């Protein structure tokens with residue numbers, strides 16, 4: 001398998017050292033992700049920036065913490081001041097999905113705990129630091145579309161999932 005044939009992986013931009021978080025910071029840059037970048041297999045995206053939000057930006061949470069309910073128009077994504085930023089979050093998720101389809105991506109590594117990217121836990125909407133079992137908006141949309149979504153806390157599992165992806169052999 002040549003480097004150009006390696007399966008690509010969608011990665012939260014803040015996990016690649018890009019200062020795109022709501023507070024204008026990055027979220028680290030793990031060696032595993034650096035290695036995948038060197039192999040040319042990383043597709044980076046910050047869904048919130050892609051959806052049109054600035055950096056820095058007010059922190060936002062999903063009341064109840066369920067990104068799937070945002071996609072189903074059941075709850076809004078709100079800032080602490082009550083600003084409705086739902087549309088930007090949904091636009092960002094749709095851009096992530098477009099990249100997944102464009103690059104035939106089956107595995108994503110997204111930042112844990114985020115109202116966009118969190119894959120297992122999100123904040124509960126009270127802005128008091130309480131997390132609940134749930135997914136961010138982008139993580140929920142990608143998982144609905146069949147993408148295996150991991151976090152930076154699950155890089156070993158993500159590596160194994162990538163290794164199991166069969167790449168079609170080139171025509172003879």
Ligand code: SF4
Nearest residue numbers: 012014021046111114
């Ligand atoms: S967690 Fe997701 S939405 Fe938040 S800064 Fe990182 S890439 Fe952007």
